């Protein structure tokens with residue numbers, strides 16, 4: 001429970017379908033978003049807490065990352081549990097997946113009097129990092145901007 005569905009709903013709006021992931025009983029929502037003129041198809045995956053799946057939900061999340069080959073993966077974590085979630089972020093990066101890290105629940109983190117240097121974390125990880133409060137919308141504009149920038153920078157890559 002890190003706020004994935006709140007972000008999914010805020011990005012996608014009305015056109016959402018929910019269906020079982022093939023061969024499973026796990027629900028996956030898909031929706032469309034248009035951000036700065038770019039069309040996105042967005043999937044709300046089940047929560048995943050390690051790259052070694054234990055539950056059926058985690059297996060589905062892993063399959064989506066590996067088989068659907070998303071152009072960008074928004075890895076959302078509860079900012080309060082950053083330390084516990086960073087190993088998964090690193091595994092996703094090492095697997096060569098296109099990751100943006102979203103530190104959500106920043107309001108709760110601030111209530112606890114903790115600060116995170118978001119920019120420095122991004123530099124150290126070598127990926128875009130954003131900070132959000134999904135429920136109030138704080139940081140969502142920057143998140144949208146980073147998503148579009150990321151997809152545009154990828155599609156300009158020439159592979160030899």
Ligand SMILES: Nc1nc2c(ncn2[C@@H]2O[C@H](COP(=O)(O)OP(=O)(O)OP(=O)(O)O)[C@@H](O)[C@H]2O)c(=O)[nH]1
Pocket residue numbers: 001002003004005006007046047104105106107108132133134135136
């Ligand atoms: N305080 C605070 N609450 C949040 C924030 N984002 C989400 N929530 C709340 O956290 C709860 C879980 O949000 P969801 O979007 O359902 O989380 P999820 O990641 O989709 O959860 P699963 O699908 O079960 O893995 C809800 O009660 C949200 O209202 C945030 O930034 N700050």
Ligand SMILES: [Mg+2]
Pocket residue numbers: 004005044
């Ligand atoms: Mg959810």
